[in-house]
Amino acid sequence: MRVMERTFREQLFLLLCLSVPRGDCRYIEDNEVPQDDLFSVLNSDLKRDSPETSMYRRPLRCVDMVAMEGQFTFTAPPRPRLACAAFFIAEPNQVFSLEYDHVDIDCRGGDFIKVFDGWVLKGEKFPSLQDHALPLSERYLDYCSLGSRGVRSSQNVFMLFFRVRHAGDGFTVTVRQHLNPFPCNIISQTPGGSFTMVVPQQRKNCSFSIIYPAELQISDFSLGHYSDTTFPKRSVMGCSGDFVELLGGSGLDTSKMSPIAELCTSFSGPTQMKIGCDNTVVRLVSSGRFVNRLTFSYNQLDQSDLHRIQLNSGDDFCSTE
Amino acid sequence: MKLNSLGTTVILLVAFSPRYECRALESPHGAPAAPPPNPGGPRPRQTLPLLPLPLLLQRLGEEYSIRVGGHGNSDSFGSMVMMEAVQPDPQPGFGRSNSRASPPLRPTRRHLSAGEVGGDTGDYFGTRSDEWTERARRSEDPPISLDLTFHLLREMMEMSRKEQMVIQAQSNRRMMELFGK
Numbered sequence: 046m047r048v049m050e051r052t053f054r055e056q057l058f059l060l061l062c063l064s065v066p067r068g069d070c071r072y073i074e075d076n077e078v079p080q081d082d083l084f085s086v087l088n089s090d091l092k093r094d095s096p097e098t099s100m101y102r103r104p105l106r107c108v109d110m111v112a113m114e115g116q117f118t119f120t121a122p123p124r125p126r127l128a129c130a131a132f133f134i135a136e137p138n139q140v141f142s143l144e145y146d147h148v149d150i151d152c153r154g155g156d157f158i159k160v161f162d163g164w165v166l167k168g169e170k171f172p173s174l175q176d177h178a179l180p181l182s183e184r185y186l187d188y189c190s191l192g193s194r195g196v197r198s199s200q201n202v203f204m205l206f207f208r209v210r211h212a213g214d215g216f217t218v219t220v221r222q223h224l225n226p227f228p229c230n231i232i233s234q235t236p237g238g239s240f241t242m243v244v245p246q247q248r249k250n251c252s253f254s255i256i257y258p259a260e261l262q263i264s265d266f267s268l269g270h271y272s273d274t275t276f277p278k279r280s281v282m283g284c285s286g287d288f289v290e291l292l293g294g295s296g297l298d299t300s301k302m303s304p305i306a307e308l309c310t311s312f313s314g315p316t317q318m319k320i321g322c323d324n325t326v327v328r329l330v331s332s333g334r335f336v337n338r339l340t341f342s343y344n345q346l347d348q349s350d351l352h353r354i355q356l357n358s359g360d361d362f363c364s365t366e
Numbered sequence: 367m368k369l370n371s372l373g374t375t376v377i378l379l380v381a382f383s384p385r386y387e388c389r390a391l392e393s394p395h396g397a398p399a400a401p402p403p404n405p406g407g408p409r410p411r412q413t414l415p416l417l418p419l420p421l422l423l424q425r426l427g428e429e430y431s432i433r434v435g436g437h438g439n440s441d442s443f444g445s446m447v448m449m450e451a452v453q454p455d456p457q458p459g460f461g462r463s464n465s466r467a468s469p470p471l472r473p474t475r476r477h478l479s480a481g482e483v484g485g486d487t488g489d490y491f492g493t494r495s496d497e498w499t500e501r502a503r504r505s506e507d508p509p510i511s512l513d514l515t516f517h518l519l520r521e522m523m524e525m526s527r528k529e530q531m532v533i534q535a536q537s538n539r540r541m542m543e544l545f546g547k
Contacts, residue, residue: 101533108512110522112530130512132522165511166519185510206510234527236520256516256523295516323516 100219105131105205112234114222116146119207120215128208132164135201137231137240137253139222143203145193148216150209152189158216160186160196161204164232169298172200172230176250176299188216197223200230232256236345241265241338248333252292252299252326258346259325261291261318265340268311284309286332289339293322302326319346321354 101115107129111117119129133141143160150156162184164171174181178199186196196203209215227243229251236257244251268287284307294302305320331337346354 108522110519110526112523112526113533128510130510132519134523134526159510167513168511204512206512234523256520 105218110134111220114141114220116217116219118147118215118217119209121209121212123212128206130207131205133198133203133205133220134232134234135222137201137233138225138228139201140225141198141201141203142221142223143196143198143205144219144221145188146217146219148188148193149214150189150207150216151211151214154210156189156209156211156214157207158188159206160188161206162186162196162199163230164202164204164297166297169296169301171202171232171254171297171299172252173298173300176230176252178249200232201225201228202232230254233343237343239340239342241340242327242329243339244329244331244337246333246336247331250328250330252328253341254297254299255325255327255343256323257325258321258323258351259319259343260346260350261320261325261327261341261343262315263289263308263317263327263339263341264315265338266308266311267338268335284330286330287335287337288330290326290328290330291318291320292326292328293320293324294326295323297324299326299328319350319354321346321351 101113103115103117105111105117105119107119109131111131111133112135117131135141145158148158150158162179163177170177170181170184177184205218207216227245229242229244229249231240231242231252232254233240233256236255236259240253242251242253266289289308290304291306291308292299292302293305296302302322302324306318308316325343327339327341327343329337329339
């Protein structure tokens with residue numbers, strides 16, 4: 046009898062263990078839980094939200110500017126169309142990646158989709174040929190030749206050129222933004238702001254382009270060690286090695302812009318300059334020997350300042366002060 | 367003995383009895399149900415009507431054109447020029463490639479009149495010449511550029527910033543609705 050009781054207790058215990066609900070089968074009933082209560086965060090809608098379903102989507106225009114990541118679809122309208130172009134620009138410390146989700150174009154009939162690593166305007170490229178790691182031909186990526194392989198930009202801007210002639214044809218691309226820890230060539234999204242550019246012992250030239258007449262304040266320029274605390278030298282004779290160039294011009298290509306000033310030595314403390322050009326560029330030239338750091342802020346010149354500077358300059362070159 | 371067998375049988379029956387499927391939280395009364403998945407692709411969750419481009423588009427005909435070629439300067443707005451062509455090597459990403467230049471093409475110019483400028487950016491280009499069409503078909507991936515004034519570029523940048531702020535505000539509002547109450 047005692048053995049039987051013991052066996053029965055063991056079986057009962059086993060039965061109880063097997064009957065306990067498992068955690069992954071538990072669900073929440075909301076019979077009395079208000080919709081607006083905290084438990085609403087466990088709503089099935091939210092649970093099923095994935096990056097793909099919450100992605101920003103909109104049609105892509107023939108000439109367009111996009112500043113965010115998302116999915117963009119171009120569909121050729123009924124009337125015949127010529128080539129189109131879309132600019133993409135991100136925050137200075139970001140780069141883009143592009144994936145083709147769907148493409149329906151007639152490559153043999155002359156349709157094309159090309160991705161350009163940078164911006165090109167009136168034949169002038171940013172970054173310039175000298176400042177980009179790739180030759181020009183490799184910066185154009187043609188879908189019809191290379192297929193639907195993913196692309197990643199080298200800086201915070203890139204362009205999409207496309208031509209789709211047949212109505213209803215088109216394509217869909219997904220564009221994402223990724224953090225770039227050491228941004229080099231940048232076009233500013235805004236006419237004002239501040240930025241710190243760091244070049245970690247790399248031999249390269251990095252440009253920060255402000256497509257506005259701007260007032261620059263360079264607050265810190267260091268070559269990895271504090272070598273000179275005197276006032277910065279604005280040299281017209283040219284610097285060598287590691288230095289900062291201030292450029293001004295009316296195009297995107299920094300190699301075609303006129304140098305306004307060069308800062309040859311490290312310093313800490315603001316130096317200010319007003320540049321009345323359509324494009325104002327701060328360029329950091331690095332030899333690779335130092336960890337260079339440059340901090341500056343910029344604001345768009347107001348009309349009165351711009352007018353005064355232009356009056357005082359009196360020559361064809363975009364004026365400075 | 368019989369009691370043991372009976373107990374074992376009961377245990378086995380309980381352990382292997384069919385259970386109800388684990389249910390996710392269902393929508394309560396009055397709340398909108400989740401839409402079914404779109405078989406054609408992910409359902410659009412954040413779509414906005416395009417921001418209006420009123421005055422901007424009317425001025426596009428005066429201020430920009432697409433240049434296929436990227437060399438030389440356009441001496442007037444609304445012209446299309448094709449120059450030399452470059453054939454990129456089929457390699458993935460922005461990587462190494464070999465390029466060869468095809469013979470340069472004779473430039474073809476077409477000036478667009480103001481009447482061809484419409485509300486849609488695509489209307490700006492109007493009808494193309496047959497000669498340009500033929501050369502476009504025969505061209506081998508020419509480098510291309512866009513002729514656009516800085517003024518128009520700045521306006522487009524400002525519009526894209528506004529779009530970005532609108533989307534961010536919508537996202538913030540959605541987050542507040544979910545967590546802020």
